[in-house]
Amino acid sequence: MQSSTKWIQSFIYLTLITISLNLLHILLLSDRLIISHHKITLKKHPDLPLRFNSDGTFKILQVADMHYGTGLTRCRDVLSSEFDSCSDLNTTRFLKRMIEAEKPDFIAFTGDNIFGSSTNDAAESLFKAFGPAMDSGLPWAAVLGNHDQESTMTREELMSFISLMDYSLSQPNPLIQDPTDPTKQQIMTEIDGFGNYDLSVWGPPGYQSANQTVFNLFFLDSGDRAVVDGFRTYGWIKESQLNWLRGASKGHNQENHQSQEIPSLAFFHIPIPEIRSGPFREVFGEYREHVACSIVNSGVLKTLVSMGDVKAAFIGHDHLNDFCGNLNGVWFCYGGGFGYHGYGRAGWSRRGRVILAQLKKGKNEWLGVETIKTWKRLDDENLTKFDQQILWTSS
Ligand SMILES: *[C@@H]1O[C@H](CO)[C@@H](O)[C@H](O)[C@H]1NC(C)=O
Ligand SMILES: *[C@@H]1O[C@H](CO)[C@@H](O)[C@H](O)[C@H]1NC(C)=O
Ligand SMILES: *[C@@H]1O[C@H](CO)[C@@H](O)[C@H](O)[C@H]1NC(C)=O
Numbered sequence: 001m002q003s004s005t006k007w008i009q010s011f012i013y014l015t016l017i018t019i020s021l022n023l024l025h026i027l028l029l030s031d032r033l034i035i036s037h038h039k040i041t042l043k044k045h046p047d048l049p050l051r052f053n054s055d056g057t058f059k060i061l062q063v064a065d066m067h068y069g070t071g072l073t074r075c076r077d078v079l080s081s082e083f084d085s086c087s088d089l090n091t092t093r094f095l096k097r098m099i100e101a102e103k104p105d106f107i108a109f110t111g112d113n114i115f116g117s118s119t120n121d122a123a124e125s126l127f128k129a130f131g132p133a134m135d136s137g138l139p140w141a142a143v144l145g146n147h148d149q150e151s152t153m154t155r156e157e158l159m160s161f162i163s164l165m166d167y168s169l170s171q172p173n174p175l176i177q178d179p180t181d182p183t184k185q186q187i188m189t190e191i192d193g194f195g196n197y198d199l200s201v202w203g204p205p206g207y208q209s210a211n212q213t214v215f216n217l218f219f220l221d222s223g224d225r226a227v228v229d230g231f232r233t234y235g236w237i238k239e240s241q242l243n244w245l246r247g248a249s250k251g252h253n254q255e256n257h258q259s260q261e262i263p264s265l266a267f268f269h270i271p272i273p274e275i276r277s278g279p280f281r282e283v284f285g286e287y288r289e290h291v292a293c294s295i296v297n298s299g300v301l302k303t304l305v306s307m308g309d310v311k312a313a314f315i316g317h318d319h320l321n322d323f324c325g326n327l328n329g330v331w332f333c334y335g336g337g338f339g340y341h342g343y344g345r346a347g348w349s350r351r352g353r354v355i356l357a358q359l360k361k362g363k364n365e366w367l368g369v370e371t372i373k374t375w376k377r378l379d380d381e382n383l384t385k386f387d388q389q390i391l392w393t394s395s
Contacts, residue, residue: 043165043168044137050105051210052204054204054206056360057105058106058357059102059103059104060105060354061104061107062108064109064316064335064336064352066112066113066342068113068128068129068341069115069125070125070128071092072087073115073118073119073341075340077343088340091129091340091341092128094338095338096132097383098377101377104354106138106217107139108140108142108217109133109140110143111143111316112148113142113145114126114129115150116148119151120152122151123152123153123161126158134165137167141168142195143221143267144158145269146225146234146270147224159172159194162195169199170197171187173189173195174188174197174198175188190240192223192238193220193238193241194221195221196219197219199219202214203359204359209359209366213255213262215265216309217266218248218249218265220245221237222268226294228295228296231295234270234293235270236293236297236298237272238298239299242299242300245307249307249309261309263372264311265311265312266310268315270294270317271291271292271293271315272301273293275325280326281325283324283326284323285323286320286321287321287323288321289318289319289320289321290318292317310330311330311392312374316334319342320337320345322334324374333353335352335353336353337350338351349378350378350379351379352376353374353376358370358372358373360394368394370395372390373390375389
């Protein structure tokens with residue numbers, strides 16, 4: 001009797017273990033869970049924090065307005081001789097070539113990443129659009145434009161989804177300390193939009209600045225569309241976002257022991273009204289289309305000028321503008337239309353922008369950021385590099 005009870009117990013025990021192991025295997029290791037043809041695997045994380053290289057450089061690739069559809073979506077505004085062989089896959093190819101040619105340290109997507117109304121599966125479109133970034137293993141981050149949400153996901157869903165993609169550093173919104181448990185963080189809810197966050201870049205490994213933030217990247221949601229006093233217009237960055245931005249900038253600059261301001265960049269989609277009205281101190285690059293901004297001026301320029309640390313902001317939205325213009329000491333640079341399903345001009349190549357920050361060399365040490373440069377490349381046979389300019393120097 002006793003031995004048979006024991007046997008039954010052992011049997012039940014073994015069966016339970018087997019079932020648990022199988023469940024674990026299904027949940028964690030196998031490819032059986034499938035959502036819209038994509039295998040669910042654990043997110044691959046980039047090494048953090050972001051860091052300058054040991055030669056004192058940090059290079060960013062800005063990709064504006066991919067306007068990705070299904071992958072097969074036809075190109076707009078290409079020469080009729082190019083039309084038959086052109087699809088979203090040309091956008092993918094351009095992104096791969098840019099990554100290969102520039103070997104950036106980070107990729108920033110400034111919105112209209114997908115063109116919602118040309119796909120009935122936002123997840124699939126996002127996987128294809130960001131595919132080359134995920135495959136490269138480089139850290140990357142995105143903000144939303146005004147078209148991303150026109151498919152099967154809301155802006156909130158899009159930012160959560162994008163934040164979970166491989167090597168993505170995107171965040172649905174800033175993380176703040178959980179008031180009930182100071183060891184935990186939670187997503188800030190008292191802020192407009194989705195996709196407001198900041199990423200800090202530390203000094204190169206092995207140097208004293210290795211343990212410090214020396215450069216900051218701010219990401220902001222400029223919204224989609226709105227109706228104001230009966231007028232249809234574009235979205236804008238709200239006061240709650242500017243409040244967060246001021247606080248984040250102040251926080252970084254107080255943590256900084258060297259008591260020198262930490263240079264920063266900002267990334268968002270829709271241009272601010274001053275880009276339309278000017279006056280610019282300097283303009284570098286092409287200004288080929290009317291600036292499509294909001295009729296609401298929420299004081300973004302005023303805020304950036306008063307903060308002082310944001311030296312340049314990188315935007316998209318107007319595909320035929322690729323210029324950098326200086327407003328009250330802050331540069332505003334368009335990425336230029338990158339994607340083939342977005343409008344463009346036939347015979348005027350799609351293009352992407354590169355930003356390079358360089359640290360100042362001290363005695364056996366890298367000091368703070370010394371210069372911020374930018375240039376662009378065309379999607380032509382040679383990926384022609386042009387319009388190189390210095391945006392900022394520390395002296
Ligand atoms: C698109 O890609 C195809 C295939 O790689 C290529 O033959 C074609 O020239 C590209 N078209 C444009 C406009 O870049
Ligand atoms: C940076 O911090 C790490 C971990 O706290 C420490 O081991 C290292 O010595 C520090 N490096 C420098 C250059 O201070
Ligand atoms: C690309 O470079 C080659 C070799 O320098 C040159 O012959 C060709 O004209 C260039 N093509 C374009 C589109 O600039």
